[in-house]
Amino acid sequence: MNLVIVESPTKAKTLRRFLGQGYAIEASMGHIRDLPKSKLGIDVAHDFAPEYVKSEGKTKTITTLKKLSKEAEKIYLATDPDREGEAISWHILQLLTEAEKSKIKNSKSKKEEKFVRATFHEITKQAIMHAIEHPGELNMDLVDAQQARRVVDRLVGYYMSPVLWKKVRRGLSAGRVQSVALRLIVEREKEIQAFVPQEYWEIYVAVHSQQGTANSQQPSFTVQLWKVNDKEFAASKKEDVEPIVAHLESASYIVDSVDSTKRKRQSLPPFTTSTLQQAAANRLGFSSKRTMTLAQNLYEQGLITYHRTDSVNLATSAVETARSYIGATYGEKYLPSSPRSFQTKSKNAQEAHEAIRPTEVTRTSVEGIGQLDEGHQKLYDLIWRRFLACQMSEALYDQTTIVVKATPPVIPYSQAEGLASTGSHQKVQDSFNGIPQQVRDDKVVCLLKAAGSVLLFDGWTKLFPNKEDVELPSLTVGESLTKEKVEALQKFTQPKPRYNDASLVKTLEKLGIGRPSTYSSIISVLEIRGYVERIQKAFVPTSIGTTVCDFLVKNFPKELDYAFTAGMEDSLDAISRGEKQWVSVVKQFFAPFEKNVETVTGEAARAQIPVEEMGQACPLCHEGKLVIRTGRFGKFVSCSRYPTCTFTGKLIFKVDGVTCPECGQGEVRQRQGKRGIFFGCSRYPSCKWTSWQKPGTADNQVVMSYVANPPKSVDSEQSTDSSEKENKKEEKNIKQQVPSSKKVRKPKKELKVKK
DNA sequence: CAGTGAGCGAGCTTCCGCTTGACTT
Numbered sequence: 001m002n003l004v005i006v007e008s009p010t011k012a013k014t015l016r017r018f019l020g021q022g023y024a025i026e027a028s029m030g031h032i033r034d035l036p037k038s039k040l041g042i043d044v045a046h047d048f049a050p051e052y053v054k055s056e057g058k059t060k061t062i063t064t065l066k067k068l069s070k071e072a073e074k075i076y077l078a079t080d081p082d083r084e085g086e087a088i089s090w091h092i093l094q095l096l097t098e099a100e101k102s103k104i105k106n107s108k109s110k111k112e113e114k115f116v117r118a119t120f121h122e123i124t125k126q127a128i129m130h131a132i133e134h135p136g137e138l139n140m141d142l143v144d145a146q147q148a149r150r151v152v153d154r155l156v157g158y159y160m161s162p163v164l165w166k167k168v169r170r171g172l173s174a175g176r177v178q179s180v181a182l183r184l185i186v187e188r189e190k191e192i193q194a195f196v197p198q199e200y201w202e203i204y205v206a207v208h209s210q211q212g213t214a215n216s217q218q219p220s221f222t223v224q225l226w227k228v229n230d231k232e233f234a235a236s237k238k239e240d241v242e243p244i245v246a247h248l249e250s251a252s253y254i255v256d257s258v259d260s261t262k263r264k265r266q267s268l269p270p271f272t273t274s275t276l277q278q279a280a281a282n283r284l285g286f287s288s289k290r291t292m293t294l295a296q297n298l299y300e301q302g303l304i305t306y307h308r309t310d311s312v313n314l315a316t317s318a319v320e321t322a323r324s325y326i327g328a329t330y331g332e333k334y335l336p337s338s339p340r341s342f343q344t345k346s347k348n349a350q351e352a353h354e355a356i357r358p359t360e361v362t363r364t365s366v367e368g369i370g371q372l373d374e375g376h377q378k379l380y381d382l383i384w385r386r387f388l389a390c391q392m393s394e395a396l397y398d399q400t401t402i403v404v405k406a407t408p409p410v411i412p413y414s415q416a417e418g419l420a421s422t423g424s425h426q427k428v429q430d431s432f433n434g435i436p437q438q439v440r441d442d443k444v445v446c447l448l449k450a451a452g453s454v455l456l457f458d459g460w461t462k463l464f465p466n467k468e469d470v471e472l473p474s475l476t477v478g479e480s481l482t483k484e485k486v487e488a489l490q491k492f493t494q495p496k497p498r499y500n501d502a503s504l505v506k507t508l509e510k511l512g513i514g515r516p517s518t519y520s521s522i523i524s525v526l527e528i529r530g531y532v533e534r535i536q537k538a539f540v541p542t543s544i545g546t547t548v549c550d551f552l553v554k555n556f557p558k559e560l561d562y563a564f565t566a567g568m569e570d571s572l573d574a575i576s577r578g579e580k581q582w583v584s585v586v587k588q589f590f591a592p593f594e595k596n597v598e599t600v601t602g603e604a605a606r607a608q609i610p611v612e613e614m615g616q617a618c619p620l621c622h623e624g625k626l627v628i629r630t631g632r633f634g635k636f637v638s639c640s641r642y643p644t645c646t647f648t649g650k651l652i653f654k655v656d657g658v659t660c661p662e663c664g665q666g667e668v669r670q671r672q673g674k675r676g677i678f679f680g681c682s683r684y685p686s687c688k689w690t691s692w693q694k695p696g697t698a699d700n701q702v703v704m705s706y707v708a709n710p711p712k713s714v715d716s717e718q719s720t721d722s723s724e725k726e727n728k729k730e731e732k733n734i735k736q737q738v739p740s741s742k743k744v745r746k747p748k749k750e751l752k753v754k755k
Numbered sequence: 756c757a758g759t760g761a762g763c764g765a766g767c768t769t770c771c772g773c774t775t776g777a778c779t780t
Contacts, residue, residue, distance in 0.1 A: 007774060030774030037769090057776090084773055150771075157770025165768065169760090175770045296775085308773085517772060631759030643761055650758090709758070
């Protein structure tokens with residue numbers, strides 16, 4: 001019997017089909033060993049020797065692997081062909097041979113001989129058989145690159161986080177990836193806050209052709225003012241716009257030029273994790289997390305290929321079936337002469353997998369399969385379309401630019417006498433008798449432009465439509481147009497939008513930060529730590545998020561640099577190529593870093609977290625103002641004079657001036673439920689009234705308010721008691737405090753486990 | 756369901772990346 005070890009159980013299932021009898025196939029479920037969670041686990045003084053421990057929850061997997069490996073004649077380490085996969089195999093080897101090693105020192109080579117490394121980039125019978133028939137050895141350079149990556153990440157995270165605990169607040173976190181992601185969001189917010197909108201104007205004229213019969217009007221289209229007397233039009237004030245509008249209102253319009261060019265558009269590559277998350281966010285409104293959960297289900301059902309990938313490669317067989325499907329379903333016109341292949345452009349791509357595609361092209365829907373719902377269907381449909389589209393013919397457009405000239409109106413000579421004397425007007429000679437009958441104001445000549453494209457052949461966009469076409473009528477140069485309406489629009493320049501799931505993932509990938517398996521968890525970490533919140537679907541940094549970011553950027557500029565990961569990746573690549581030693585790479589990073597951590601710990605000032613004022617006086621001391629602070633359990637209300645005044649209260653949102661429509665006694669509160677914001681009675685659970693709609697009128701606004709917490713210390717009421725009693729009480733308190741303080745800690749630990 | 760913040764300084768927090776269940780809310 002031979003044992004084949006892969007990472008994912010779904011992959012194991014597929015391999016069982018191909019390899020049949022004589023092979024046991026098991027999944028490692030990812031990494032099985034790692035640095036310990038509760039301590040650094042790196043011997044910094046001795047070449048950063050890592051201390052690896054069995055990963056939590058992997059004992060079952062490990063015992064299964066151990067058992068099977070003892071019975072096996074040969075063990076194929078068939079984890080993913082990338083840096084992490086190589087390391088997983090190495091850890092498995094270490095773990096499965098360690099018992100034997102300690103027993104008989106000399107036999108370790110014999111034991112290790114059973115292990116071979118098998119790699120394949122495609123889950124096809126052919127590729128797998130080839131991998132099994134031509135196994136190799138572990139690439140220790142690749143393993144070392146992974147160890148360097150792991151150790152640096154641990155050092156960055158476990159050295160920087162405690163600085164935050166000391167200088168900002170307990171429980172905070174910092175890391176190579178999360179802190180840079182936070183920085184993106186914080187800096188974008190600062191740009192937005194500092195942005196000064198600039199006023200500008202755009203002028204549009206709706207026109208239509210005069211051709212055709214009198215009773216059927218030609219379709220109108222809109223041209224935008226482009227040039228005024230050969231100068232590009234730009235106006236920032238209403239006063240600058242008015243004379244031009246007046247001119248355009250009375251002008252005559254003729255078609256100045258019509259340019260048409262044929263444009264081809266190639267199809268988009270098939271999905272990777274990053275582009276799938278982007279498209280699902282933009283087109284379906286899914287969060288990265290939701291997309292990945294749905295994709296995981298589709299993958300487990302064998303409906304799509306692996307969903308954590310940075311590769312755009314496609315299995316040849318999949319491309320072939322796609323091509324025959326396209327030819328048969330949409331016709332030969334939609335089938336390019338040769339298959340299309342794509343280049344992975346992602347910066348730190350490891351390409352262990354294929355692109356994300358349906359496993360069966362002919363499966364156009366997954367409705368009714370297993371427990372799959374509408375969300376699965378929507379995501380599957382997106383993947384199916386994108387995959388087929390990527391093998392379809394290019395789309396063909398006719399791109400048209402129309403320029404329209406607006407010249408001064410034709411004015412009867414009799415009305416133009418006064419104008420003519422200014423010298424800025426030309427007399428237009430009457431072609432018959434030379435008497436000026438008309439006058440033109442040649443000083444103002446406007447050019448207006450319209451761009452449109454007409455789809456000549458849809459090609460791949462049949463399945464994956466992109467932008468809406470703007471169709472323009474066909475016109476001849478020199479023909480007159482009838483003006484319908486002139487419209488001047490006041491506009492303001494806009495700042496860049498806040499990041500959302502799609503744009504953040506896109507930017508992280510571009511910077512080479514994070515991996516397909518972590519994009520959605522990066523977002524989760526920022527939310528769980530309270531560094532960012534969402535407004536609609538966009539990320540907004542909180543005050544603590546901004547404080548942490550500012551502190552880190554100021555004190556750890558190197559590690560917070562967007563290029564830090566890129567530089568690290570270069571070094572890791574050098575390790576993989578055998579050109580550098582992993583220990584020296586880590587050493588080079590760590591020496592200045594450690595020194596800086598020491599300096600910052602000793603010298604940096606404690607960061608002040610800004611608090612939001614509620615605009616109300618403290619009901620306890622009447623001197624301080626109520627502020628919103630963020631604590632261990634989220635936001636709460638307290639007095640600005642803390643610790644002098646220890647007032648605390650719950651933060652609530654009430655609808656002003658409305659009582660509960662059911663009981664008529666309670667206030668109406670706005671609450672955050674799992675399915676969104678809803679309104680309920682303050683007397684809940686006595687009164688169970690709820691509504692999705694805000695009661696009352698628009699005047700009844702939602703205002704921040706509070707409910708006071710009961711005062712904390714019982715002792716303070718009795719503090720006027722005699723000193724004898726006080727002393728006895730203190731003794732009792734001390735005795736009681738010992739067990740009670742333990743009781744307080746226990747639920748805390750349970751909370752941690754829940755997390 | 757409590758109860759948070761600062762500082763007394765007990766013991767604790769924290770990273771990234773690979774992979775699924777087994778758990779509530």
